[in-house]
Amino acid sequence: MTNDDLIDRIITPTTHDLGGFKVHRTLPSKPHQMVGPFIFFDQMGPAHLDIGTGIDVRPHPHINLATVTYLFAGAIDHRDSIGTFARIEPGAVNLMTAGHGIAHSERSPGDERAHGPELSGIQTWIAMPEDKEEIDPAFEHVAKANLPLIEAHGATARIIMGELWGQRAPTTVYADTIYADILLAPGASMPIDAGADERAVYLAIGEAEIDGMPMAINTLYVLKPGVAMTLRSANGGRVMLCGGEAFTSERHVWWNFVSSRKDRIQQAKEDWKAGRFAKVPGDEKEFIPIPEIPKTATYP
Template identity: 40%
Template sequence: MSNIQLIIEERAADIGNFLVGRLLPFRQKRAVGPFVFIDHMGPAKLSDHQNLDVGPHPHIGLSTLTYLFEGAIMHRDSVGSVVEIQPGAVNWMTSGKGVVHSERTPEYLRHSEKSLHGLQIWVALPKELEEMEPSFTHIEAQDIPEWKEGTVQFKLVAGEAFGRRSPVPVYSPLYFLEIKSQEATTISIGEHLFGESALYILEGSIKDGDEEFGPKQILIAKDTELCTFQMAENTMIYIFGGDPFPEERFIFWNFVSSRKERIEEAKKAWMDQTFPKIEGETEFVPLPEPRI
């Protein structure tokens, strides 16, 4: 009997000058645990005149997690951070009461051919921390916990699972796991998970009972404790989830909050340009028109 409650297909979304695959939120599933947004960036080959340029834009009420498979992104924010993210490292920015950041192709790559591939994730903050001071943490790839069980490679990108803890400073019980198989194998990890759980297939395929699933799909588990499935050889998946919040989270553009009126306040603050500034950047992404 299948443990899959819902299947979410990746959908194309435009983030300005770059096309991504949107995974969350979904009309039938707005969040998985505290995870409220996931974009799959690429894989994309960019020419010598194509670059990622996401200009200064604001966030409230969440932490962003940027995780690359290929390429490089230069991150700048109003906290004062200027950091280049490379594959396997984690950029973890907590907006709290308000932060502004930009994401661009680094200068040394802007006039050459390059690749870009990764995940952009938003994790909502607990209600009591939604207005905390903004912060930024960069974790190098070698500091992320990794281990092998047989021919299966595990990596705990964020949170806690398998008796391990990632150094990424999360604010609620959650997990974000990378699992790679060299050979076909059966994975049974329900005892290590909790709360709500979902599985994203990046490469290869998995089987749940008699059903087979391929890349660009998120599978939502009915019961986290029954998380058992078969991985084909050379498959890479991500398992994420955790304890859901008791309150609903509202999302408009880059704003996440448990209060609709707080989102309205943030919209006005951005239009009035009273959010903190990024040193050295003067342009900004305008507030989008509300959908009719």
């Protein structure tokens, strides 16, 4: 098959240098807003920060989405306005459901700062079905040991969300969702079945190809529906697989807000400006103000 038979769209990243580390963003993009329920896809790092420093994402709000944080290296302390305090480390997953509104912060733990934190991982946002957008906010941590691990032919795949290769992750899903971390040793391969409505693969680290087509680093490949494919790596690589149910209604994105309704986003903006979101216990002194021009905005 030709590349046109395999790939629906190739999305190159928008890269932001945040001082000490880079973030590569492939969703949302002007040509392609979502892949299944995934509406935001960021790779953080890889980076090794200076001793005594770390990441400090001050309290900020979300509505009508769920954030999914998954690390390759390092650690992050999560706090939110429903009282959660949780440390995430590589191979585990943090799922924060914003529902009708939540605020949270993400910071490097003190012990990580003492020796110079590592930072490497993926953060995604999941859009919610319309009937679940305004549910109560929630938080869920699933330990590495509780996520299924598939091992075959020099490849390992950790299932983060949904069902793949005959096993299902315990992580909550709100629409049909697939999400996996695939580690390919040199010479290894891994089949990608055709089951989901929409699928994409992303080369995070190293080298890989999809059915003989070389993949570029930090690039999202939206796959043609209904076509089974195989990932391979001659020298070793790490690939994320994401996708799931195709949404039939539009989603609007502005800053940290996602919703099927523009007026709901406007209300969330006003609520944050007016201080109507609940505070984050243990992190009440700081917050991120509403930006004049957000880096994430609706694309028609």
